Amino acid sequence: MRSSLGAGLAAGTFMSLGPYEKVLAGKPLPQGANYDLVAVMGGEPAAMFDIGIQALGGIGSFVSKGQKVLVKPNIGWDVLPEKGANTNPALVKRVIEHCFKAGAKEVYVFDNTCDNWIKCYENSGIQRAVKDAGGKMVPGNSESYYQEITIPNGKKLTKAKVHELVLESDVFINIPVLKHHSSTRMTAALKNMMGVVWDRGYWHANNLHQCIADYALYPKKPQLNIIDAYNVMMRNGPRGVSKEDISNMKSLIISTDWVAADAAAAKMMSLDPQKIDYIPISAGMGIGKMDLSAMNIHRIKM
Amino acid sequence: MRSVVLRHIRIVFSFIVLLLLSFLFIDFRGMVPDKAFGPLLYLQFIPSMLKFVIAGVATATGFVIILILTVLSGRTYCSFLCPLGILQDVISRIGGFVKRRFRKYAYKKPYTILRYFILALTAGILLIGGVYVLTILDPYSIFGRLMTYFVKPAAIFLNNQVAGILGKFDIYTLYKIDIKPFELAVYAVPAAFLMLIGFLAFRYGRLYCNTVCPVGTFLGFLSKISLFRIRFDEDKCNRCGRCAMSCKSSCIDFLNKHVDISRCVNCFNCLEACHEKAMSYGLVRFRSSGEPAGPDASRRNFIAGSLLMLAGGSQIIRAQNTTTPVPTKDSTIKEDRLYPVSPPGSSGLSAYTSRCTACSLCISACPTSVIQPSVSEFGIAGIMQPRMDFHRGFCNYECTLCTEICPTGAIMPLMLEAKKLTRIGKAVFIKDNCIVATEKTACGACSEHCPTKACAMIPYEGNLLIPEVIDDICIGCGACEYACPTKPYKAIFVDGNPLHEVAKKPETKKMETAPADFPF
Numbered sequence: 001m002r003s004s005l006g007a008g009l010a011a012g013t014f015m016s017l018g019p020y021e022k023v024l025a026g027k028p029l030p031q032g033a034n035y036d037l038v039a040v041m042g043g044e045p046a047a048m049f050d051i052g053i054q055a056l057g058g059i060g061s062f063v064s065k066g067q068k069v070l071v072k073p074n075i076g077w078d079v080l081p082e083k084g085a086n087t088n089p090a091l092v093k094r095v096i097e098h099c100f101k102a103g104a105k106e107v108y109v110f111d112n113t114c115d116n117w118i119k120c121y122e123n124s125g126i127q128r129a130v131k132d133a134g135g136k137m138v139p140g141n142s143e144s145y146y147q148e149i150t151i152p153n154g155k156k157l158t159k160a161k162v163h164e165l166v167l168e169s170d171v172f173i174n175i176p177v178l179k180h181h182s183s184t185r186m187t188a189a190l191k192n193m194m195g196v197v198w199d200r201g202y203w204h205a206n207n208l209h210q211c212i213a214d215y216a217l218y219p220k221k222p223q224l225n226i227i228d229a230y231n232v233m234m235r236n237g238p239r240g241v242s243k244e245d246i247s248n249m250k251s252l253i254i255s256t257d258w259v260a261a262d263a264a265a266a267k268m269m270s271l272d273p274q275k276i277d278y279i280p281i282s283a284g285m286g287i288g289k290m291d292l293s294a295m296n297i298h299r300i301k302m
Numbered sequence: 303m304r305s306v307v308l309r310h311i312r313i314v315f316s317f318i319v320l321l322l323l324s325f326l327f328i329d330f331r332g333m334v335p336d337k338a339f340g341p342l343l344y345l346q347f348i349p350s351m352l353k354f355v356i357a358g359v360a361t362a363t364g365f366v367i368i369l370i371l372t373v374l375s376g377r378t379y380c381s382f383l384c385p386l387g388i389l390q391d392v393i394s395r396i397g398g399f400v401k402r403r404f405r406k407y408a409y410k411k412p413y414t415i416l417r418y419f420i421l422a423l424t425a426g427i428l429l430i431g432g433v434y435v436l437t438i439l440d441p442y443s444i445f446g447r448l449m450t451y452f453v454k455p456a457a458i459f460l461n462n463q464v465a466g467i468l469g470k471f472d473i474y475t476l477y478k479i480d481i482k483p484f485e486l487a488v489y490a491v492p493a494a495f496l497m498l499i500g501f502l503a504f505r506y507g508r509l510y511c512n513t514v515c516p517v518g519t520f521l522g523f524l525s526k527i528s529l530f531r532i533r534f535d536e537d538k539c540n541r542c543g544r545c546a547m548s549c550k551s552s553c554i555d556f557l558n559k560h561v562d563i564s565r566c567v568n569c570f571n572c573l574e575a576c577h578e579k580a581m582s583y584g585l586v587r588f589r590s591s592g593e594p595a596g597p598d599a600s601r602r603n604f605i606a607g608s609l610l611m612l613a614g615g616s617q618i619i620r621a622q623n624t625t626t627p628v629p630t631k632d633s634t635i636k637e638d639r640l641y642p643v644s645p646p647g648s649s650g651l652s653a654y655t656s657r658c659t660a661c662s663l664c665i666s667a668c669p670t671s672v673i674q675p676s677v678s679e680f681g682i683a684g685i686m687q688p689r690m691d692f693h694r695g696f697c698n699y700e701c702t703l704c705t706e707i708c709p710t711g712a713i714m715p716l717m718l719e720a721k722k723l724t725r726i727g728k729a730v731f732i733k734d735n736c737i738v739a740t741e742k743t744a745c746g747a748c749s750e751h752c753p754t755k756a757c758a759m760i761p762y763e764g765n766l767l768i769p770e771v772i773d774d775i776c777i778g779c780g781a782c783e784y785a786c787p788t789k790p791y792k793a794i795f796v797d798g799n800p801l802h803e804v805a806k807k808p809e810t811k812k813m814e815t816a817p818a819d820f821p822f
Contacts, residue, residue, distance in 0.1 A: 078698060079700075114751060116698055116701075119669065119701075136474065141480075142477070143480055182746045182758075182767070183749060183750060184744060204745045205745070205788065208743060235811075244813050247813050248816050275765060
């Protein structure tokens with residue numbers, strides 16, 4: 001009852017917002033276009049998502065009526081939104097609104113944060129955004145929320161404890177923020193999974209790049225990856241030191257293939273995807289494609 | 303005043319005080335506003351006195367109010383404001399329910415020598431610059447430790463049970479919190495006091511307060527000149543003894559119609575117990591002869607002299623700086639830590655360890671659990687004094703909570719911008735332990751967590767990056783040490799600064815413009 005009321009409210013506010021209606025009514029829908037990747041540039045986070053997801057046939061292609069959806073942003077750090085260390089709250093809010101519009105029964109959001117989780121949830125602005133959109137903010141602070149799974153084909157990572165919501169939800173949407181990372185040089189979609197497991201330290205101690213790729217073999221993986229490249233931290237990542245670390249790229253990358261999404265994201269930061277070890281490793285393991293030149297990419301400039 | 307209202311006021315008031323102070327320590331969700339700690343703890347006698355006398359905080363005048371209150375009214379503090387005293391009343395009450403005879407007290411002679419010996423020992427050690435006896439015996443600190451070590455974990459356990467059930471119904475308003483016990487050795491003192499005080503209160507009322515507690519003894523000594531006190535109306539008294547039976551302090555000698563005012567904690571139970579209305583609480587009467595004697599001049603002078611001594615003692619204490627803790631140098635610890643790390647705002651080890659009574663409020667309140675009781679890091683006399691334990695957590699860059707709430711002035715307030723530049727220790731990198739060097743694989747967990755990027759990553763073999771510490775912007779928050787995944791020894795650790803320093807601000811560069819088009 002409460003959730004359907006929330007959904008109604010979300011849908012209502014959603015319909016009252018401008019750009020999306022125009023998209024719904026106006027532009028021709030690229031049905032059957034089957035893009036490998038959609039990249040949007042030049043708009044505000046929510047508006048870019050409205051247009052970008054439409055190019056992939058709308059969120060209804062991923063979320064069906066009555067489903068439980070897990071939305072996983074990066075909420076790793078106790079910093080304010082403008083520092084770009086966490087996923088943009090406006091984007092998180094809009095994605096949740098789309099999910100409810102498509103008939104989602106419930107939308108859950110959590111992260112196993114690096115800084116104190118309550119402060120991260122609060123100061124990232126994401127808790128507020130999730131509540132406003134009618135979603136549910138779920139704690140990820142206690143080991144008891146995590147259950148052991150196995151990854152039989154993993155080279156270094158063969159088991160992990162993952163948050164119960166990963167196992168319980170019907171749809172998994174990954175919304176990382178693109179930013180510099182002091183060790184892997186870049187973090188986006190694949191590396192965002194370090195926030196759904198309990199013991200990240202194991203990954204760090206046992207070939208970080210291989211563990212990131214190994215985890216991507218686990219079948220309960222995101223159906224959709226939405227990389228927030230609105231405010232991109234270009235150095236001092238992943239936490240950031242000051243606002244000067246940010247480049248205001250106003251971009252968004254959406255793909256069902258997270259290797260492709262990460263490869264495109266690396267390019268946005270003027271990095272060679274080959275140099276981000278977990279990208280070629282993942283591509284080599286058949287997790288996704290990284291050759292952007294061979295892809296059907298839909299580029300939208302707003 | 304003969305009215306029973308006094309007792310009822312005492313019960314309601316003290317119960318509220320107990321609830322509020324307990325909640326300060328148990329509050330595992332951080333619901334108490336930071337600003338509420340100060341006012342709620344303002345009147346706690348020992349913390350206030352230490353803050354005023356040793357830390358030199360002029361606004362910490364709560365203890366003066368208690369001194370005045372005691373001279374006016376007797377040991378009102380012990381029944382109305384002391385959380386440990388109130389807790390004992392609750393335990394006594396439970397004792398009385400369990401066995402009726404535990405509810406019946408009788409006059410007992412005071413352990414005068416023992417109580418004054420403990421008071422003299424505590425004061426003496428404090429005057430020569432050691433806070434450690436007070437650490438063990440300050441009633442507020444004992445209470446704080448009972449809450450932090452035993453009650454809070456129990457509350458979290460209950461919370462987790464309920465949260466587990468609610469979680470099954472998709473309700474996450476309560477969330478589970480992992481309970482991580484402290485190091486075993488630090489439980490010794492609080493466990494011993496839990497048993498001692500628990501047993502004495504259960505069976506003998508306020509015997510602990512009137513025998514061991516140095517605050518009780520001191521205020522008792524002072525209340526000998528108090529203006530208001532419990533009195534007998536000798537004409538009405540029929541020596542039924544109900545007053546003595548109701549007296550938790552066992553201080554009413556009804557046969558001689560005498561109240562030992564130094565042990566009376568103003569609980570007012572006797573007022574209600576007396577059917578003849580022979581007991582009353584009011585202004586002391588001056589009599590030409592007989593008991594009780596009014597305040598006499600020589601006694602007054604003596605007590606006033608003692609108070610002067612106490613104030614003067616502050617100078618002695620401030621002048622001395624003898625309690626530099628023994629640095630822990632344990633050869634089995636590969637992380638070669640010369641000094642323990644004290645919380646930001648404590649300014650340095652010697653000031654900190656001479657002011658902290660280990661009430662453990664900061665341990666309870668710290669949102670990242672980086673503040674942990676020490677075992678021998680500050681020397682054995684510093685047992686239970688909180689230290690920064692970077693294996694348990696790290697100091698949140700945006701947080702100043704411990705500096706705002708410390709009631710004794712061991713941790714002084716720091717503005718956030720100042721705290722971000724307060725170097726409590728410095729990171730030391732041990733390359734031979736580092737994953738990047740030993741495994742030749744990427745890691746960088748330390749640098750990832752570093753808020754100032756004092757822990758930077760520089761090119762290493764092939765495509766690898768390896769940490770390097772930039773000393774002058776490191777603040778010793780311990781995020782690197784906490785995140786470092788190597789075992790059993792960390793590849794990066796924070797060595798304490800015996801005196802806290804000011805770090806340099808990290809440099810910022812102007813950012814280049816964003817790409818105008820897709821680079822793919």
